[in-house]
Amino acid sequence: MLAVLVAGVMLWYADRHGTNDAFVEDFRGWIGVAVLSLGVWTAVFVRGLATVRAHRQAWPQSRFWWTWHIGAYVLFVGAVVALLALNDATATIVVPIDGWRMFTRTLTLVAGVAAGPWVLTVWLAHERLRTLRAEAEQIRSPEPAEVFAAETLDGSAISATVEHSLAVWRVIEASALALAVLVSTAVFLGGALRLALINSGVMDAAEFPASAVLGYGAFFAVVLAVAVVPLVLTWRSTAVRLVETALGVPKWGIPDQTWLDAQDRLQARLRLDTNLFRRPISALSIASPLLTALLATLVPTT
Numbered sequence: 367m368l369a370v371l372v373a374g375v376m377l378w379y380a381d382r383h384g385t386n387d388a389f390v391e392d393f394r395g396w397i398g399v400a401v402l403s404l405g406v407w408t409a410v411f412v413r414g415l416a417t418v419r420a421h422r423q424a425w426p427q428s429r430f431w432w433t434w435h436i437g438a439y440v441l442f443v444g445a446v447v448a449l450l451a452l453n454d455a456t457a458t459i460v461v462p463i464d465g466w467r468m469f470t471r472t473l474t475l476v477a478g479v480a481a482g483p484w485v486l487t488v489w490l491a492h493e494r495l496r497t498l499r500a501e502a503e504q505i506r507s508p509e510p511a512e513v514f515a516a517e518t519l520d521g522s523a524i525s526a527t528v529e530h531s532l533a534v535w536r537v538i539e540a541s542a543l544a545l546a547v548l549v550s551t552a553v554f555l556g557g558a559l560r561l562a563l564i565n566s567g568v569m570d571a572a573e574f575p576a577s578a579v580l581g582y583g584a585f586f587a588v589v590l591a592v593a594v595v596p597l598v599l600t601w602r603s604t605a606v607r608l609v610e611t612a613l614g615v616p617k618w619g620i621p622d623q624t625w626l627d628a629q630d631r632l633q634a635r636l637r638l639d640t641n642l643f644r645r646p647i648s649a650l651s652i653a654s655p656l657l658t659a660l661l662a663t664l665v666p667t668t
Contacts, residue, residue: 373401379465386462389566393463399558400473403551407480410544414483417540421487424533425494435489436482443478447471461559462568473555477548484544491537491597498534499604501527507614514616514625524612531605531636538601542594549586556582605636 376397384390450471463469505527508518557579563569609632616625633639 372404373397376400376469380463383464384462385464386566386568389462389562389568392562392566396555396558396562399551399555400469403473403555404476406547406551407477410547411480411483414480414487414544417487417537418483418490421490421494421537425490425497427490427493431493435486439482439485443475443482446478447474450474459563459569459574461563473552477552481545481548484541484548485593487537487541488545488593488597491534491541492600494530494534494537495597495600495604498527498530499607501530502604502608502611505608505611507611510615510617512617512622514613514622514628516628519612524608527608527612528632528635531601531608534601535637538594538597542590545590545593549590553579553583553586602638605638609633609636609638 377394380390380393380397384393451467501523505523506520508515508520511518560574560576560579563574564571609629612632613625613629616622621629630639
């Protein structure tokens with residue numbers, strides 16, 4: 367019901383304030399994409415709030431920490447909106463709807479709000495990894511022995527730290543996927559706008575080339591990589607340290623087959639036995655903006 371209302375308001379505004387009837391007709395497609403994006407962003411935001419609430423209890427931080435990070439993110443979103451306003455003065459793409467910039471600023475603000483809980487979750491994961499590193503260092507390593515024996519391991523500490531490590535990894539995957547969905551829909555909106563402008567004859571393909579949308583997607587892919595890759599690498603180094611501490615050093619530095627088997631099993635449990643960026647969620651999350659841009663440019667224009 368809300369989606370229908372939002373679509374109706376957008377259609378009314380476009381009909382009332384549009385300066386090119388042909389564009390207004392094609393602009394309906396963009397409105398459909400925008401309403402779909404708003405629905406997706408709402409779902410992502412609600413899920414993000416639930417995730418933050420859950421991990422706020424499981425991974426407690428000080429009031430100062432929350433105030434500082436929320437304030438920093440609010441300032442960041444405000445700076446992005448301000449930069450968009452400054453960029454409007456020199457914009458080369460002119461959309462024939464009076465007040466069009468209001469659409470873009472509003473959508474940017476809504477997307478920023480939707481991403482907020484997930485950005486906080488990423489920062490929480492960074493803090494949790496510091497604690498996890500300390501947990502791994504506190505595991506009692508077995509004394510070097512010629513033959514590895516599982517009963518010499520600090521079993522309860524290893525088990526708890528492994529579970530905590532996997533919990534952080536699940537948060538990393540969820541955050542990466544949520545942020546990827548947000549930026550991919552933003553890229554798709556850019557592709558839909560290009561389609562409306564070209565199909566209505568307001569601009570030709572040379573004035574708004576497909577490379578512009580691809581560049582938009584590449585930019586967001588880099589932004590995602592900056593947010594996710596350091597977290598993934600930190601998690602991996604922490605998990606590797608966990609394995610090293612849990613199993614200790616073989617006597618004379620030469621492991622027996624039992625030690626190697628234990629290492630393989632623990633690495634598999636922590637999912638260290640595969641390249642992290644070959645996993646579907648990790649790879650697709652980072653590459654999704656660029657893939658979305660590519661798909662958007664493949665839609666034929668009339």
